[in-house]
Amino acid sequence: EPEVTQTPSHQVTQMGQEVILRCVPISNHLYFYWYRQILGQKVEFLVSFYNNEISEKSEIFDDQFSVERPDGSNFTLKIRSTKLEDSAMYFCASSEWGGTLNSPLHFGNGTRLTVT
């Protein structure tokens, strides 16, 4: 079964550094998402992306965050200047259509970001 792949599985960075988290969504999917889960807390929506633009974003997704689909397969999340509180598991997801019941989100295994 096709799956969403994320790299790296673990990223350690120093506060203030830029990081790019990478994702390869399922090939025929049109909608892409980033979620994150801070340790011990719930999975939180960050952003959704369709047709090469952001369709929704949460209040977490401030100016430090950006997303890009640089080519036909990758979907990236960039954090410009990381803070300690950005440490979390970041999940990429994709769906064939816009997340309806007939098109559930498929999640990758996540990238654990540790900011020191």
Add this chain to the structure above:
Amino acid sequence: DQQVKQNSPSLSVQEGRISILNCDYTNSMFDYFLWYKKYPAEGPTFLISISSIKDKNEDGRFTVFLNKSAKHLSLHIVPSQPGDSAVYFCAALGSGAGSYQLTFGKGTKLSVIP
């Protein structure tokens, strides 16, 4: 602001018995509800869903019940198997037209004891 609440952080059930996982929500604009299962070191995996126009949806051993008036849903797993041991997340979809934003609960860790 917890719009989706799973009040039981953990649940232990004997193999072969029924597991019932509960979820409450506060936002009456939610139209769709989903259950995801998560194993350690993996991402959430879609399990089963229900539309707000239904009160029950069944898929094999998994049944989701929705009580709209009580803003409550539950996931029943019967019979429970050791491989069902995982964290189960309740999620609600959107609160407006064109919204694809899933709102998750904090999860319930299910342990099925052989």
